[in-house]
Amino acid sequence: MSGLLLIPVVGPLLVAGVLLALPGRTRLHRVGALATMAVVLVTGLVLLVRTSGGALTVLRVGGWPGPIAISLAADAFSALLVTVTALVVLCCLVSAVGSGDDRRPYFLPLVLVLSAGASGAFLTTDLFNLFVLIEVMLVPSYVLLSLAGGAGRGGAGRVYVATNLLGSTLLLAGVALVYGTTGVVGLGDLAGAARDEPTVAVACGVVLLALGVKSALVPLHDWLPRTYPVASPVVVALFSGLLTKVGLYAVIRIYAVVYGGDPAYHWLLGAVALLSMVVGVLGAVGEDSMRRILTFHMVSQLGYVLLGLALFTAAGLAAAVYYLAQYILVKAALFLCAAAVRTGRGTDRLDGSGGLAGQRPALALAFAGAALSLAGLPPFSGFLAKFLLLRATAETGAWLAMTVAVLVSLVTLLSMLKIWSALFTGDPPASSTVAKRIGPNLVGPPLVLAGLSLAAGLAAQPLLVVADTAAAGLRDPAGYVRAVTGR
Amino acid sequence: MSAAFVVGVLVAAGVFLLLRPGLLRVVLGFVLLGHAVNVVLLAAGGLGRRTAALEEVGPDTADPLPQAFVLTAIVITFGITIHLLGLLRRGAGGPTSGADPTGGGSGTESTDETDDTDTGGDDTGGNGTVGRRR
Numbered sequence: 001m002s003g004l005l006l007i008p009v010v011g012p013l014l015v016a017g018v019l020l021a022l023p024g025r026t027r028l029h030r031v032g033a034l035a036t037m038a039v040v041l042v043t044g045l046v047l048l049v050r051t052s053g054g055a056l057t058v059l060r061v062g063g064w065p066g067p068i069a070i071s072l073a074a075d076a077f078s079a080l081l082v083t084v085t086a087l088v089v090l091c092c093l094v095s096a097v098g099s100g101d102d103r104r105p106y107f108l109p110l111v112l113v114l115s116a117g118a119s120g121a122f123l124t125t126d127l128f129n130l131f132v133l134i135e136v137m138l139v140p141s142y143v144l145l146s147l148a149g150g151a152g153r154g155g156a157g158r159v160y161v162a163t164n165l166l167g168s169t170l171l172l173a174g175v176a177l178v179y180g181t182t183g184v185v186g187l188g189d190l191a192g193a194a195r196d197e198p199t200v201a202v203a204c205g206v207v208l209l210a211l212g213v214k215s216a217l218v219p220l221h222d223w224l225p226r227t228y229p230v231a232s233p234v235v236v237a238l239f240s241g242l243l244t245k246v247g248l249y250a251v252i253r254i255y256a257v258v259y260g261g262d263p264a265y266h267w268l269l270g271a272v273a274l275l276s277m278v279v280g281v282l283g284a285v286g287e288d289s290m291r292r293i294l295t296f297h298m299v300s301q302l303g304y305v306l307l308g309l310a311l312f313t314a315a316g317l318a319a320a321v322y323y324l325a326q327y328i329l330v331k332a333a334l335f336l337c338a339a340a341v342r343t344g345r346g347t348d349r350l351d352g353s354g355g356l357a358g359q360r361p362a363l364a365l366a367f368a369g370a371a372l373s374l375a376g377l378p379p380f381s382g383f384l385a386k387f388l389l390l391r392a393t394a395e396t397g398a399w400l401a402m403t404v405a406v407l408v409s410l411v412t413l414l415s416m417l418k419i420w421s422a423l424f425t426g427d428p429p430a431s432s433t434v435a436k437r438i439g440p441n442l443v444g445p446p447l448v449l450a451g452l453s454l455a456a457g458l459a460a461q462p463l464l465v466v467a468d469t470a471a472a473g474l475r476d477p478a479g480y481v482r483a484v485t486g487r
Numbered sequence: 488m489s490a491a492f493v494v495g496v497l498v499a500a501g502v503f504l505l506l507r508p509g510l511l512r513v514v515l516g517f518v519l520l521g522h523a524v525n526v527v528l529l530a531a532g533g534l535g536r537r538t539a540a541l542e543e544v545g546p547d548t549a550d551p552l553p554q555a556f557v558l559t560a561i562v563i564t565f566g567i568t569i570h571l572l573g574l575l576r577r578g579a580g581g582p583t584s585g586a587d588p589t590g591g592g593s594g595t596e597s598t599d600e601t602d603d604t605d606t607g608g609d610d611t612g613g614n615g616t617v618g619r620r621r
Binding site for chain 2: 142
């Protein structure tokens with residue numbers, strides 16, 4: 001049954017190859033891509049059910065021994081993220097039908113490759129394969145960013161490629177240093193090495209620095225708000241669900257396994273987390289288009305997840321895992337709302353006139369739900385995530401972090417209200433500016449995602465069980481290490 | 488020691504090129520940085536071990552794993568270099584209007600798709616390089 005682990009990685013790659021060989025057949029591409037992602041989603045759910053009790057599924061591709069094998073492993077954390085990202089990709093594909101993005105050449109095969117790379121990065125168990133799979137994920141993203149953007153996409157594309165290339169070079173150098181100091185690159189073999197050996201800690205620090213660039217943590221965030229807003233909103237929704245989250249996942253995994261949660265670095269993680277929260281949310285205040293505001297909030301929300309890691313208590317890690325999973329859904333819902341607004345109005349800038357709430361009540365409902373969840377208001381999942389995180393923070397007595405987290409939520413709410421009052425309330429614009437009808441395949445996906453956020457807030461127990469299992473696995477990685485190394 | 492020296496020179500040259508205006512120099516800078524990292528990877532396996540890996544295993548047997556890493560890394564770097572050169576070429580063909588050479592101002596407006604003005608700083612530089620080359 002461990003062959004299941006291959007499906008999220010190899011399946012989309014194979015289908016992408018077949019679709020690339022059959023260009024121009026839009027219907028076939030749509031059916032193929034949607035079916036593939038549905039299969040990946042089901043696989044993720046099966047893995048999630050199997051791992052939610054704390055069991056692990058490990059696969060050594062080709063049956064090679066120990067350090068040579070390309071091995072994949074799913075624990076509750078990996079399986080949860082594979083499931084959530086597959087769901088987001090599926091929703092984005094449906095939205096792309098409505099916004100017309102998927103009629104661009106190669107859009108769907110590229111999305112499939114992106115998804116394969118992200119799933120692979122969640123499942124891989126060694127640092128070098130992490131590098132390779134992140135590259136598999138980034139290469140289609142370079143094309144997607146410039147494929148469907150507006151004016152200025154060339155320059156932003158260059159900033160994006162250059163930043164990520166620098167990050168990748170740094171990541172590879174870090175992997176080389178880790179190999180030079182330890183002679184292994186498998187996470188299982190490296191367990192606790194950075195806590196015991198200062199040289200390994202430095203080498204692994206280079207890896208974490210590179211991953212910090214990829215996940216846009218302050219002070220390495222500057223490229224994100226410069227580049228993401230030029231892409232089409234559906235593409236930004238995909239990126240927000242997959243790219244930065246892979247970096248953050250890897251930071252969490254490496255810190256938990258290789259550093260063994262070494263308390264000597266908690267202050268550093270905490271400082272980066274608080275800076276990310278504050279800088280991201282303040283950056284969003286001055287922006288004037290939906291995509292720009294939401295992109296800055298990505299930086300801010302990643303800080304919350306990192307704060308849970310910085311606490312490194314069972315409650316803190318569980319809060320971080322729950323936060324990350326629900327946040328991916330919420331953010332994708334918001335960007336897909338932006339896609340719907342942009343398709344209907346031709347722009348997602350806030351200075352156009354509003355009135356969308358009267359014209360498109362379903363879209364307004366989806367946006368309101370997702371926005372309230374992002375700001376952390378009950379009964380949505382964002383509230384529960386923030387509540388769990390604040391409770392975990394209070395237990396450790398980090399009052400500064402708690403204060404900052406609450407204040408940042410308030411400013412987040414302010415930004416969301418700004419979008420709401422500019423686009424959804426007020427008088428609708430003159431009929432000439434209503435370019436296109438907003439179809440059900442544009443309103444549906446964000447509505448589904450916002451509904452899931454509500455469900456994850458009201459009936460949180462199954463997700464909380466998974467988060468607790470994942471947190472236990474991160475806090476005490478002995479089981480993960482045993483399963484991965486086979487010793 | 489020689490590996491450290493080579494890496495140092497390559498990184499210095501690569502960073503120098505990255506900081507110059509012009510996308511072509513940036514591409515070449517990344518090529519040099521990639522080479523530097525490849526040398527680091529090789530050195531991580533131990534440069535003194537020279538016997539071929541597939542013969543009998545002894546203390547001098549070369550470590551095949553870093554070599555496999557380097558091979559993979561070379562392929563990836565090559566592919567991305569080609570993509571960057573493609574971007575450079577497309578940028579050279581298109582108009583430069585609407586781009587903000589300082590890479591900063593989000594307040595300036597262009598005609599349609601108005602929310603997309605915040606571009607990178609190397610736009611005009613890249614075109615300038617290609618122009619000079621011709």
